[in-house]
Amino acid sequence: MxxxxxxxxxxxxxxxxxxxxxxxxxxxxxxxxxxxxxxxxxxxxxxxxxxxxxxxxxxxxxxxxxxxxxxxxxxxxxxxxxxxxxxxxxxxxxxxxxxxxxxxxxxxxxxxxxxxxxFTGYPREFYRQGMMAVTAGFHTSPDSPALRHKSANYLANILAKNEAEEKGAGEAIFVNANGEVAEGAVSNVFIVEEGAVVTPPLSVGILPGVTRGVVLDLCREQGSACREEAFGLARLFQAEEVFLTNSLMEIMPLASIDDVKIGERVPGEITHRLMGLYREATSAGR
Ligand SMILES: Cc1ncc(COP(=O)(O)O)c(C=O)c1O
The missing domain is CATH 3.30.470.10 (Aminotransferase class 4, branched-chain amino acid transferase, N-terminal domain)
Known part of the structure:
Protein backbone atom coordinates (compact mmCIF):
# COMPACT_ATOMS: atom_id res chain seq x y z
CA MET A 1 0.00 0.00 0.00
CA PHE A 119 7.11 3.43 15.00
CA THR A 120 10.58 1.93 15.17
CA GLY A 121 11.89 2.48 18.66
CA TYR A 122 15.26 2.50 20.34
CA PRO A 123 16.96 -0.85 21.08
CA ARG A 124 15.33 -2.58 24.06
CA GLU A 125 18.63 -3.07 25.85
CA PHE A 126 18.98 0.73 26.12
CA TYR A 127 15.99 0.69 28.49
CA ARG A 128 17.48 -2.20 30.50
CA GLN A 129 21.12 -1.13 30.58
CA GLY A 130 20.98 2.57 29.80
CA MET A 131 22.03 4.62 26.79
CA MET A 132 25.37 6.38 26.41
CA ALA A 133 25.44 10.14 25.95
CA VAL A 134 28.10 12.79 25.37
CA THR A 135 28.18 16.51 26.05
CA ALA A 136 27.91 18.58 22.87
CA GLY A 137 31.07 20.28 21.63
CA PHE A 138 29.43 23.73 21.51
CA HIS A 139 27.19 25.82 23.75
CA THR A 140 23.60 26.95 23.27
CA SER A 141 22.41 30.41 24.13
CA PRO A 142 19.90 30.67 27.00
CA ASP A 143 18.07 33.51 25.24
CA SER A 144 17.90 32.05 21.74
CA PRO A 145 14.25 32.44 20.69
CA ALA A 146 14.40 29.32 18.48
CA LEU A 147 15.20 26.90 21.31
CA ARG A 148 11.81 27.42 22.97
CA HIS A 149 10.05 26.18 19.84
CA LYS A 150 10.31 22.99 17.84
CA SER A 151 11.66 25.03 14.97
CA ALA A 152 12.37 23.56 11.55
CA ASN A 153 15.93 24.79 12.00
CA TYR A 154 17.58 21.77 13.62
CA LEU A 155 21.09 22.12 12.25
CA ALA A 156 22.76 22.48 15.69
CA ASN A 157 20.80 19.43 16.91
CA ILE A 158 21.76 17.42 13.82
CA LEU A 159 25.45 18.28 14.27
CA ALA A 160 25.41 17.46 17.98
CA LYS A 161 23.57 14.15 17.44
CA ASN A 162 26.04 13.24 14.71
CA GLU A 163 28.93 14.06 17.04
CA ALA A 164 27.37 11.69 19.60
CA GLU A 165 26.91 8.93 17.04
CA GLU A 166 30.53 9.25 15.90
CA LYS A 167 31.53 8.59 19.50
CA GLY A 168 29.23 5.56 19.70
CA ALA A 169 26.66 7.38 21.89
CA GLY A 170 22.93 7.84 21.40
CA GLU A 171 22.43 11.46 22.44
CA ALA A 172 24.32 14.73 22.89
CA ILE A 173 23.60 16.98 25.86
CA PHE A 174 23.83 20.73 25.40
CA VAL A 175 25.30 23.04 28.02
CA ASN A 176 24.40 26.71 27.58
CA ALA A 177 26.78 29.66 27.51
CA ASN A 178 26.27 30.16 31.29
CA GLY A 179 27.53 26.63 31.98
CA GLU A 180 24.04 25.31 32.76
CA VAL A 181 22.93 21.90 31.50
CA ALA A 182 20.16 22.59 28.99
CA GLU A 183 18.73 19.63 27.06
CA GLY A 184 19.61 16.86 24.66
CA ALA A 185 19.66 17.24 20.87
CA VAL A 186 16.22 15.59 20.80
CA SER A 187 15.30 15.26 24.47
CA ASN A 188 14.96 16.89 27.89
CA VAL A 189 17.34 16.01 30.71
CA PHE A 190 16.55 14.94 34.28
CA ILE A 191 18.83 14.08 37.19
CA VAL A 192 18.07 12.40 40.52
CA GLU A 193 19.88 13.90 43.50
CA GLU A 194 19.33 12.72 47.06
CA GLY A 195 16.19 11.00 45.83
CA ALA A 196 14.71 14.16 44.26
CA VAL A 197 14.00 14.55 40.55
CA VAL A 198 15.52 17.75 39.12
CA THR A 199 15.22 19.14 35.59
CA PRO A 200 16.48 22.45 34.14
CA PRO A 201 13.92 25.29 34.05
CA LEU A 202 12.73 26.67 30.70
CA SER A 203 14.81 29.81 31.34
CA VAL A 204 18.05 27.95 30.49
CA GLY A 205 16.83 27.90 26.87
CA ILE A 206 15.09 24.59 26.16
CA LEU A 207 12.05 23.14 24.47
CA PRO A 208 9.12 22.78 26.89
CA GLY A 209 8.94 19.03 26.25
CA VAL A 210 5.54 17.38 26.50
CA THR A 211 7.15 14.29 28.08
CA ARG A 212 9.04 16.54 30.53
CA GLY A 213 5.65 17.90 31.60
CA VAL A 214 4.24 14.38 32.00
CA VAL A 215 7.20 13.33 34.18
CA LEU A 216 6.82 16.39 36.42
CA ASP A 217 3.07 15.65 36.73
CA LEU A 218 3.74 11.98 37.56
CA CYS A 219 6.19 12.98 40.31
CA ARG A 220 3.71 15.47 41.77
CA GLU A 221 0.83 12.96 41.61
CA GLN A 222 2.99 10.41 43.44
CA GLY A 223 4.08 12.94 46.03
CA SER A 224 7.72 12.43 44.93
CA ALA A 225 10.16 15.29 45.35
CA CYS A 226 10.74 17.09 42.05
CA ARG A 227 11.80 20.57 41.04
CA GLU A 228 12.94 22.72 38.13
CA GLU A 229 16.38 24.06 38.94
CA ALA A 230 19.46 24.98 36.90
CA PHE A 231 22.61 22.87 37.43
CA GLY A 232 26.01 22.53 35.85
CA LEU A 233 28.09 19.64 34.55
CA ALA A 234 29.52 18.68 37.96
CA ARG A 235 26.02 17.88 39.28
CA LEU A 236 25.14 16.04 36.08
CA PHE A 237 28.15 13.72 36.39
CA GLN A 238 27.63 13.16 40.12
CA ALA A 239 23.89 12.51 39.93
CA GLU A 240 22.51 9.26 41.35
CA GLU A 241 20.50 8.78 38.17
CA VAL A 242 20.19 10.62 34.86
CA PHE A 243 17.45 10.10 32.31
CA LEU A 244 16.24 11.70 29.09
CA THR A 245 12.70 12.18 27.84
CA ASN A 246 10.95 12.68 24.55
CA SER A 247 7.64 11.58 23.08
CA LEU A 248 9.20 8.83 20.99
CA MET A 249 11.82 7.43 23.39
CA GLU A 250 9.62 8.03 26.47
CA ILE A 251 11.98 7.81 29.50
CA MET A 252 15.52 6.70 28.68
CA PRO A 253 18.01 5.92 31.45
CA LEU A 254 21.61 6.99 30.85
CA ALA A 255 24.46 4.61 31.66
CA SER A 256 27.27 7.08 30.99
CA ILE A 257 28.04 10.61 29.85
CA ASP A 258 31.39 11.26 28.14
CA ASP A 259 32.36 7.74 29.28
CA VAL A 260 31.78 8.65 32.95
CA LYS A 261 29.54 6.01 34.53
CA ILE A 262 26.32 7.31 36.09
CA GLY A 263 25.03 6.00 39.42
CA GLU A 264 25.22 2.59 41.03
CA ARG A 265 22.61 0.78 39.00
CA VAL A 266 20.93 1.48 35.64
CA PRO A 267 18.07 2.15 35.46
CA GLY A 268 18.12 3.63 38.94
CA GLU A 269 15.19 3.04 41.25
CA ILE A 270 13.39 6.32 40.60
CA THR A 271 13.95 6.22 36.84
CA HIS A 272 12.65 2.65 36.79
CA ARG A 273 9.52 3.62 38.71
CA LEU A 274 8.85 6.59 36.41
CA MET A 275 9.36 4.39 33.32
CA GLY A 276 6.66 2.05 34.62
CA LEU A 277 4.26 4.89 35.47
CA TYR A 278 4.81 6.48 32.06
CA ARG A 279 4.09 3.17 30.28
CA GLU A 280 0.91 2.77 32.37
CA ALA A 281 -0.20 6.27 31.39
CA THR A 282 0.39 5.61 27.67
CA SER A 283 -1.52 2.33 27.75
CA ALA A 284 -4.39 3.93 29.65
CA GLY A 285 -4.34 6.85 27.17
CA ARG A 286 -4.19 9.36 30.04
C1 LIG B 1 15.52 19.76 21.45
C2 LIG B 1 14.44 18.92 22.06
N1 LIG B 1 14.22 19.03 23.38
C3 LIG B 1 13.25 18.28 23.97
C4 LIG B 1 12.48 17.37 23.25
C5 LIG B 1 11.42 16.56 23.95
O1 LIG B 1 10.14 17.02 23.60
P1 LIG B 1 8.83 16.13 23.72
O2 LIG B 1 8.83 15.52 25.08
O3 LIG B 1 7.72 17.09 23.53
O4 LIG B 1 8.89 15.09 22.64
C6 LIG B 1 12.68 17.25 21.88
C7 LIG B 1 11.87 16.31 21.10
O5 LIG B 1 12.18 15.96 19.99
C8 LIG B 1 13.69 18.05 21.26
O6 LIG B 1 13.91 17.95 19.95
Missing amino acids: AEQVWFNGKVVPLKSAKVSVLDRGFLYGDGIFESMRAYGGRVFRLDEHLTRFVASAEALRLPLQYGKKQIKGAIGELLEANDLSDAYIRLALSRGVGGQRLSLEGEFRPTVVMTARP
Whole structure:
Protein backbone atom coordinates (compact mmCIF):
# COMPACT_ATOMS: atom_id res chain seq x y z
CA MET A 1 0.00 0.00 0.00
CA ALA A 2 1.41 3.40 -0.98
CA GLU A 3 2.10 5.75 1.93
CA GLN A 4 -0.47 8.52 2.39
CA VAL A 5 0.29 11.94 3.88
CA TRP A 6 -1.86 14.88 4.97
CA PHE A 7 -0.78 17.71 2.71
CA ASN A 8 -2.34 21.18 2.89
CA GLY A 9 -5.62 19.83 4.18
CA LYS A 10 -5.99 16.61 2.15
CA VAL A 11 -4.85 13.02 2.49
CA VAL A 12 -2.86 12.27 -0.67
CA PRO A 13 -0.23 9.73 -1.77
CA LEU A 14 3.25 10.70 -0.59
CA LYS A 15 4.42 10.78 -4.22
CA SER A 16 2.02 13.57 -5.14
CA ALA A 17 2.84 15.85 -2.15
CA LYS A 18 5.26 18.41 -3.64
CA VAL A 19 6.66 21.61 -2.12
CA SER A 20 7.91 24.66 -4.06
CA VAL A 21 11.65 25.30 -4.27
CA LEU A 22 10.78 28.81 -2.99
CA ASP A 23 9.23 27.47 0.21
CA ARG A 24 10.78 29.28 3.18
CA GLY A 25 10.93 26.06 5.15
CA PHE A 26 13.41 24.87 2.51
CA LEU A 27 15.16 28.23 2.04
CA TYR A 28 15.57 29.22 5.71
CA GLY A 29 14.19 26.49 7.97
CA ASP A 30 11.36 28.99 8.54
CA GLY A 31 8.80 26.76 10.19
CA ILE A 32 8.01 24.44 13.07
CA PHE A 33 7.20 20.79 13.58
CA GLU A 34 5.78 18.44 16.15
CA SER A 35 6.67 14.78 16.80
CA MET A 36 4.03 12.64 18.43
CA ARG A 37 3.51 8.99 19.20
CA ALA A 38 0.25 7.09 18.73
CA TYR A 39 -0.45 4.06 20.90
CA GLY A 40 -3.37 1.86 19.84
CA GLY A 41 -4.67 4.51 17.44
CA ARG A 42 -4.50 7.45 19.89
CA VAL A 43 -1.81 10.09 20.18
CA PHE A 44 -0.56 10.33 23.75
CA ARG A 45 -0.97 13.86 25.14
CA LEU A 46 -2.29 15.14 21.81
CA ASP A 47 -3.76 18.30 23.35
CA GLU A 48 -0.41 19.29 24.82
CA HIS A 49 1.34 18.71 21.48
CA LEU A 50 -1.21 20.76 19.56
CA THR A 51 -1.24 23.52 22.17
CA ARG A 52 2.56 23.85 21.85
CA PHE A 53 2.32 23.76 18.05
CA VAL A 54 -0.37 26.45 17.84
CA ALA A 55 1.38 28.63 20.47
CA SER A 56 4.68 28.42 18.55
CA ALA A 57 2.93 29.25 15.27
CA GLU A 58 1.44 32.35 16.92
CA ALA A 59 4.68 33.40 18.62
CA LEU A 60 6.64 33.06 15.37
CA ARG A 61 3.83 34.65 13.28
CA LEU A 62 3.51 31.54 11.15
CA PRO A 63 0.16 31.47 9.38
CA LEU A 64 -1.68 28.28 10.37
CA GLN A 65 -4.95 27.79 8.51
CA TYR A 66 -6.08 24.70 10.47
CA GLY A 67 -7.41 24.55 14.00
CA LYS A 68 -6.75 21.84 16.58
CA LYS A 69 -10.04 20.11 15.75
CA GLN A 70 -9.16 19.79 12.07
CA ILE A 71 -5.68 18.50 12.87
CA LYS A 72 -7.12 15.93 15.29
CA GLY A 73 -9.52 14.74 12.56
CA ALA A 74 -6.62 14.56 10.09
CA ILE A 75 -4.61 12.34 12.47
CA GLY A 76 -7.48 9.82 12.56
CA GLU A 77 -7.81 9.92 8.77
CA LEU A 78 -4.08 9.51 8.28
CA LEU A 79 -3.76 6.56 10.66
CA GLU A 80 -6.64 4.86 8.89
CA ALA A 81 -5.31 5.60 5.40
CA ASN A 82 -1.96 4.05 6.37
CA ASP A 83 -3.54 1.22 8.36
CA LEU A 84 -1.55 2.13 11.48
CA SER A 85 -2.40 2.17 15.16
CA ASP A 86 1.07 2.48 16.75
CA ALA A 87 2.84 5.22 14.88
CA TYR A 88 5.28 8.09 14.78
CA ILE A 89 3.36 11.15 13.67
CA ARG A 90 5.12 14.22 12.41
CA LEU A 91 3.29 17.50 11.75
CA ALA A 92 5.19 20.28 9.99
CA LEU A 93 4.28 23.87 9.15
CA SER A 94 6.40 26.13 6.99
CA ARG A 95 5.81 29.81 6.25
CA GLY A 96 5.64 28.63 2.66
CA VAL A 97 6.12 30.81 -0.38
CA GLY A 98 5.97 34.60 -0.15
CA GLY A 99 7.53 37.70 1.37
CA GLN A 100 10.79 39.38 0.48
CA ARG A 101 13.90 37.57 1.65
CA LEU A 102 13.76 37.47 5.50
CA SER A 103 10.85 39.87 5.88
CA LEU A 104 7.75 38.68 7.72
CA GLU A 105 5.63 41.23 5.84
CA GLY A 106 3.56 40.18 2.83
CA GLU A 107 1.37 37.33 1.76
CA PHE A 108 2.40 33.76 2.44
CA ARG A 109 1.10 30.44 1.24
CA PRO A 110 2.00 28.20 4.19
CA THR A 111 2.73 24.52 3.74
CA VAL A 112 1.37 21.95 6.18
CA VAL A 113 2.44 18.32 6.03
CA MET A 114 1.68 15.45 8.38
CA THR A 115 3.13 11.97 8.07
CA ALA A 116 2.30 8.81 10.04
CA ARG A 117 4.85 6.02 9.93
CA PRO A 118 5.33 2.76 11.75
CA PHE A 119 7.11 3.43 15.00
CA THR A 120 10.58 1.93 15.17
CA GLY A 121 11.89 2.48 18.66
CA TYR A 122 15.26 2.50 20.34
CA PRO A 123 16.96 -0.85 21.08
CA ARG A 124 15.33 -2.58 24.06
CA GLU A 125 18.63 -3.07 25.85
CA PHE A 126 18.98 0.73 26.12
CA TYR A 127 15.99 0.69 28.49
CA ARG A 128 17.48 -2.20 30.50
CA GLN A 129 21.12 -1.13 30.58
CA GLY A 130 20.98 2.57 29.80
CA MET A 131 22.03 4.62 26.79
CA MET A 132 25.37 6.38 26.41
CA ALA A 133 25.44 10.14 25.95
CA VAL A 134 28.10 12.79 25.37
CA THR A 135 28.18 16.51 26.05
CA ALA A 136 27.91 18.58 22.87
CA GLY A 137 31.07 20.28 21.63
CA PHE A 138 29.43 23.73 21.51
CA HIS A 139 27.19 25.82 23.75
CA THR A 140 23.60 26.95 23.27
CA SER A 141 22.41 30.41 24.13
CA PRO A 142 19.90 30.67 27.00
CA ASP A 143 18.07 33.51 25.24
CA SER A 144 17.90 32.05 21.74
CA PRO A 145 14.25 32.44 20.69
CA ALA A 146 14.40 29.32 18.48
CA LEU A 147 15.20 26.90 21.31
CA ARG A 148 11.81 27.42 22.97
CA HIS A 149 10.05 26.18 19.84
CA LYS A 150 10.31 22.99 17.84
CA SER A 151 11.66 25.03 14.97
CA ALA A 152 12.37 23.56 11.55
CA ASN A 153 15.93 24.79 12.00
CA TYR A 154 17.58 21.77 13.62
CA LEU A 155 21.09 22.12 12.25
CA ALA A 156 22.76 22.48 15.69
CA ASN A 157 20.80 19.43 16.91
CA ILE A 158 21.76 17.42 13.82
CA LEU A 159 25.45 18.28 14.27
CA ALA A 160 25.41 17.46 17.98
CA LYS A 161 23.57 14.15 17.44
CA ASN A 162 26.04 13.24 14.71
CA GLU A 163 28.93 14.06 17.04
CA ALA A 164 27.37 11.69 19.60
CA GLU A 165 26.91 8.93 17.04
CA GLU A 166 30.53 9.25 15.90
CA LYS A 167 31.53 8.59 19.50
CA GLY A 168 29.23 5.56 19.70
CA ALA A 169 26.66 7.38 21.89
CA GLY A 170 22.93 7.84 21.40
CA GLU A 171 22.43 11.46 22.44
CA ALA A 172 24.32 14.73 22.89
CA ILE A 173 23.60 16.98 25.86
CA PHE A 174 23.83 20.73 25.40
CA VAL A 175 25.30 23.04 28.02
CA ASN A 176 24.40 26.71 27.58
CA ALA A 177 26.78 29.66 27.51
CA ASN A 178 26.27 30.16 31.29
CA GLY A 179 27.53 26.63 31.98
CA GLU A 180 24.04 25.31 32.76
CA VAL A 181 22.93 21.90 31.50
CA ALA A 182 20.16 22.59 28.99
CA GLU A 183 18.73 19.63 27.06
CA GLY A 184 19.61 16.86 24.66
CA ALA A 185 19.66 17.24 20.87
CA VAL A 186 16.22 15.59 20.80
CA SER A 187 15.30 15.26 24.47
CA ASN A 188 14.96 16.89 27.89
CA VAL A 189 17.34 16.01 30.71
CA PHE A 190 16.55 14.94 34.28
CA ILE A 191 18.83 14.08 37.19
CA VAL A 192 18.07 12.40 40.52
CA GLU A 193 19.88 13.90 43.50
CA GLU A 194 19.33 12.72 47.06
CA GLY A 195 16.19 11.00 45.83
CA ALA A 196 14.71 14.16 44.26
CA VAL A 197 14.00 14.55 40.55
CA VAL A 198 15.52 17.75 39.12
CA THR A 199 15.22 19.14 35.59
CA PRO A 200 16.48 22.45 34.14
CA PRO A 201 13.92 25.29 34.05
CA LEU A 202 12.73 26.67 30.70
CA SER A 203 14.81 29.81 31.34
CA VAL A 204 18.05 27.95 30.49
CA GLY A 205 16.83 27.90 26.87
CA ILE A 206 15.09 24.59 26.16
CA LEU A 207 12.05 23.14 24.47
CA PRO A 208 9.12 22.78 26.89
CA GLY A 209 8.94 19.03 26.25
CA VAL A 210 5.54 17.38 26.50
CA THR A 211 7.15 14.29 28.08
CA ARG A 212 9.04 16.54 30.53
CA GLY A 213 5.65 17.90 31.60
CA VAL A 214 4.24 14.38 32.00
CA VAL A 215 7.20 13.33 34.18
CA LEU A 216 6.82 16.39 36.42
CA ASP A 217 3.07 15.65 36.73
CA LEU A 218 3.74 11.98 37.56
CA CYS A 219 6.19 12.98 40.31
CA ARG A 220 3.71 15.47 41.77
CA GLU A 221 0.83 12.96 41.61
CA GLN A 222 2.99 10.41 43.44
CA GLY A 223 4.08 12.94 46.03
CA SER A 224 7.72 12.43 44.93
CA ALA A 225 10.16 15.29 45.35
CA CYS A 226 10.74 17.09 42.05
CA ARG A 227 11.80 20.57 41.04
CA GLU A 228 12.94 22.72 38.13
CA GLU A 229 16.38 24.06 38.94
CA ALA A 230 19.46 24.98 36.90
CA PHE A 231 22.61 22.87 37.43
CA GLY A 232 26.01 22.53 35.85
CA LEU A 233 28.09 19.64 34.55
CA ALA A 234 29.52 18.68 37.96
CA ARG A 235 26.02 17.88 39.28
CA LEU A 236 25.14 16.04 36.08
CA PHE A 237 28.15 13.72 36.39
CA GLN A 238 27.63 13.16 40.12
CA ALA A 239 23.89 12.51 39.93
CA GLU A 240 22.51 9.26 41.35
CA GLU A 241 20.50 8.78 38.17
CA VAL A 242 20.19 10.62 34.86
CA PHE A 243 17.45 10.10 32.31
CA LEU A 244 16.24 11.70 29.09
CA THR A 245 12.70 12.18 27.84
CA ASN A 246 10.95 12.68 24.55
CA SER A 247 7.64 11.58 23.08
CA LEU A 248 9.20 8.83 20.99
CA MET A 249 11.82 7.43 23.39
CA GLU A 250 9.62 8.03 26.47
CA ILE A 251 11.98 7.81 29.50
CA MET A 252 15.52 6.70 28.68
CA PRO A 253 18.01 5.92 31.45
CA LEU A 254 21.61 6.99 30.85
CA ALA A 255 24.46 4.61 31.66
CA SER A 256 27.27 7.08 30.99
CA ILE A 257 28.04 10.61 29.85
CA ASP A 258 31.39 11.26 28.14
CA ASP A 259 32.36 7.74 29.28
CA VAL A 260 31.78 8.65 32.95
CA LYS A 261 29.54 6.01 34.53
CA ILE A 262 26.32 7.31 36.09
CA GLY A 263 25.03 6.00 39.42
CA GLU A 264 25.22 2.59 41.03
CA ARG A 265 22.61 0.78 39.00
CA VAL A 266 20.93 1.48 35.64
CA PRO A 267 18.07 2.15 35.46
CA GLY A 268 18.12 3.63 38.94
CA GLU A 269 15.19 3.04 41.25
CA ILE A 270 13.39 6.32 40.60
CA THR A 271 13.95 6.22 36.84
CA HIS A 272 12.65 2.65 36.79
CA ARG A 273 9.52 3.62 38.71
CA LEU A 274 8.85 6.59 36.41
CA MET A 275 9.36 4.39 33.32
CA GLY A 276 6.66 2.05 34.62
CA LEU A 277 4.26 4.89 35.47
CA TYR A 278 4.81 6.48 32.06
CA ARG A 279 4.09 3.17 30.28
CA GLU A 280 0.91 2.77 32.37
CA ALA A 281 -0.20 6.27 31.39
CA THR A 282 0.39 5.61 27.67
CA SER A 283 -1.52 2.33 27.75
CA ALA A 284 -4.39 3.93 29.65
CA GLY A 285 -4.34 6.85 27.17
CA ARG A 286 -4.19 9.36 30.04
C1 LIG B 1 15.52 19.76 21.45
C2 LIG B 1 14.44 18.92 22.06
N1 LIG B 1 14.22 19.03 23.38
C3 LIG B 1 13.25 18.28 23.97
C4 LIG B 1 12.48 17.37 23.25
C5 LIG B 1 11.42 16.56 23.95
O1 LIG B 1 10.14 17.02 23.60
P1 LIG B 1 8.83 16.13 23.72
O2 LIG B 1 8.83 15.52 25.08
O3 LIG B 1 7.72 17.09 23.53
O4 LIG B 1 8.89 15.09 22.64
C6 LIG B 1 12.68 17.25 21.88
C7 LIG B 1 11.87 16.31 21.10
O5 LIG B 1 12.18 15.96 19.99
C8 LIG B 1 13.69 18.05 21.26
O6 LIG B 1 13.91 17.95 19.95
